[in-house]
Amino acid sequence: xxxxxxxxxxxxxxxSEYALWAVGYGLVFQxxxxxxxxxxxxxxxxxxxxxxxxxxxxxxIWIAFCLVIAAGGLLAAVVERSVYRPLVKRNNPMAAFxxxxxxxxxxxxxxxxxxxxxxxIFPRTLEGSSIHVGGAVFNTIPIIxxxxxxxxxxxxxxxxxRHRWGQAILMVAQDRTTAALxxxxxxxxxxxxxxxxxMIGMIGALLYVGQFGALDPLVxxxxxxxxxxxxxxxxxxxxxxxxxxxxxxxxxxxxVIGYVSSLYSDAVVFGILAIIIVARPxxxxxxxxxVKL
Amino acid sequence: xxxxxxxxGVNAGYEGPDVVHDVSLTVEPGEVVALLGPxxxxxxxxxxxxxxxxxxxxxxxxxxxxxxxxLPPHRxxxxxxxxxxxGRQLFGYSTGRENLAIGGYPRSDRKAVEADVEGFxxxxxxxxxxxxxxxxLMSGGExxxxxxxxxxxxxxxxxxxxxxxxxxxxxxxxxxxEMLRSVEAESATDGLAMLLVEQNAAKAIELANRVYxxxxxxxxxxxxxxxxxxxxxxxxxxxx
Numbered sequence: 001x002x003x004x005x006x007x008x009x010x011x012x013x014x015x016s017e018y019a020l021w022a023v024g025y026g027l028v029f030q031x032x033x034x035x036x037x038x039x040x041x042x043x044x045x046x047x048x049x050x051x052x053x054x055x056x057x058x059x060x061i062w063i064a065f066c067l068v069i070a071a072g073g074l075l076a077a078v079v080e081r082s083v084y085r086p087l088v089k090r091n092n093p094m095a096a097f098x099x100x101x102x103x104x105x106x107x108x109x110x111x112x113x114x115x116x117x118x119x120x121i122f123p124r125t126l127e128g129s130s131i132h133v134g135g136a137v138f139n140t141i142p143i144i145x146x147x148x149x150x151x152x153x154x155x156x157x158x159x160x161x162r163h164r165w166g167q168a169i170l171m172v173a174q175d176r177t178t179a180a181l182x183x184x185x186x187x188x189x190x191x192x193x194x195x196x197x198x199m200i201g202m203i204g205a206l207l208y209v210g211q212f213g214a215l216d217p218l219v220x221x222x223x224x225x226x227x228x229x230x231x232x233x234x235x236x237x238x239x240x241x242x243x244x245x246x247x248x249x250x251x252x253x254x255x256v257i258g259y260v261s262s263l264y265s266d267a268v269v270f271g272i273l274a275i276i277i278v279a280r281p282x283x284x285x286x287x288x289x290x291v292k293l
Numbered sequence: 294x295x296x297x298x299x300x301x302g303v304n305a306g307y308e309g310p311d312v313v314h315d316v317s318l319t320v321e322p323g324e325v326v327a328l329l330g331p332x333x334x335x336x337x338x339x340x341x342x343x344x345x346x347x348x349x350x351x352x353x354x355x356x357x358x359x360x361x362x363x364l365p366p367h368r369x370x371x372x373x374x375x376x377x378x379x380g381r382q383l384f385g386y387s388t389g390r391e392n393l394a395i396g397g398y399p400r401s402d403r404k405a406v407e408a409d410v411e412g413f414x415x416x417x418x419x420x421x422x423x424x425x426x427x428x429x430l431m432s433g434g435e436x437x438x439x440x441x442x443x444x445x446x447x448x449x450x451x452x453x454x455x456x457x458x459x460x461x462x463x464x465x466x467x468x469x470x471e472m473l474r475s476v477e478a479e480s481a482t483d484g485l486a487m488l489l490v491e492q493n494a495a496k497a498i499e500l501a502n503r504v505y506x507x508x509x510x511x512x513x514x515x516x517x518x519x520x521x522x523x524x525x526x527x528x529x530x531x532x533x
Contacts, residue, residue: 164398168398170384170387175382178378178382180345180346180370181378182370182395183370183398183399
């Protein structure tokens with residue numbers, strides 16, 4: 001029972017990072033109806049920049065993190081302007097889908113050219129301690145990750161509900177043409193959506209590599225897949241769904257790793273995803289009418 | 294003094310060939326102008342050309358003497374033109390109150406927008422009833438009242454209304470017209486003008502100061518509202 005509780009907490013920690021990736025991924029889908037398959041590789045470049053700032057240039061950790069979170073937003077905006085926008089303007093979602101995959105490969109190749117194929121040791125920026133509850137010992141890192149995620153998602157939800165630009169995002173997600181008639185600068189809002197998606201995802205990515213300490217060019221693909229799966233499990237385009245989907249994914253993985261084998265974690269997780277898609281195409285926490293706002 | 298809105302020799306359309314040809318019309322401050330015509334005459338395209346949703350390929354659209362036909366829709370809205378589109382197009386997952394509030398997006402005085410929203414809800418019980426209801430769960434009449442209110446929240450100088458009575462029961466059409474008359478009366482001092490596209494010629498003539506009739510993408514008649522009857526409008530539709 002103690003071990004089970006530990007696995008759940010560990011899973012919630014990793015799941016928190018998945019949740020942040022899924023929120024950014026789902027946000028782009030909610031607003032544009034597009035699968036943002038370049039999401040993870042955009043964050044990958046940010047992670048390598050973080051590595052350079054921390055390891056090569058010895059930046060203080062908080063300055064490096066702030067710069068990289070901003071860079072995550074900027075990189076996402078560049079991808080939006082250069083890849084997505086020309087195709088969205090031509091109303092060609094299939095081309096945008098293919099272009100997203102192409103952009104992901106280009107970004108991954110840029111990372112490889114700039115920083116090489118080999119895995120880098122990322123400084124362990126998250127140092128945890130142990131806390132004892134009853135007979136169980138818990139590491140604080142997953143708890144910190146969960147707290148950061150809930151804070152970020154809470155602030156983001158507040159922004160969407162209360163801020164003028166947040167409201168604009170919700171309206172553009174529902175109807176771009178009518179939003180423009182209301183005086184909302186639609187393309188500026190779309191750029192903002194990518195910036196926020198990049199920044200929120202970057203926080204998750206920094207938590208992830210800061211916890212596991214390894215960075216290689218395939219991390220971006222992993223982020224995209226996990227974001228996609230978590231968002232699908234939760235119900236694409238729903239923030240709460242993305243968070244719950246991410247947490248659930250993390251817990252499932254932790255339980256498989258803890259009780260079966262780490263070799264099979266992806267197979268089990270994707271198997272569960274396939275079952276969910278068949279049984280509830282709108283996701284576990286999505287409603288049919290609200291899959292696309 | 295230049296008119297509030299002036300279209301001069303406008304050819305406009307979407308991706309394919311032009312839908313409207315050589316259309317010229319004016320709207321003066323405080324005036325209600327009706328644009329009548331059968332289905333497919335190009336009335337909606339004229340409104341879309343004014344608000345930037347249709348492409349103006351020839352001619353000019355000037356608002357308060359300033360050309361606006363090359364501006365994107367959000368800049369035109371910010372300049373003072375509010376468009377209540379055909380089919381209402383409320384934001385279906387937002388409440389009546391949220392729909393009204395977003396209409397005030399071009400304004401920077403958020404407190405005043407909130408006060409205007411509450412004022413509108415207090416004034417129109419049909420809107421107040423659906424203040425907390427999602428747009429896609431409202432009836433057609435409720436949607437239309439909220440859509441007109443949303444247009445007014447920007448405090449525009451020109452309100453474009455596209456078929457506001459379409460699909461509404463006769464009693465709701467009467468209520469809507471009453472609402473538009475009251476808006477017209479209240480805003481006369483502010484100089485709010487309305488350009489009303491309507492298939493219900495009788496109701497539109499009753500409300501308007503001047504009338505334009507379009508057939509097959511061209512203006513075929515222009516007069517004061519008092520100088521034309523609904524029957525004559527139908528004659529024009531039929532080319533007699």
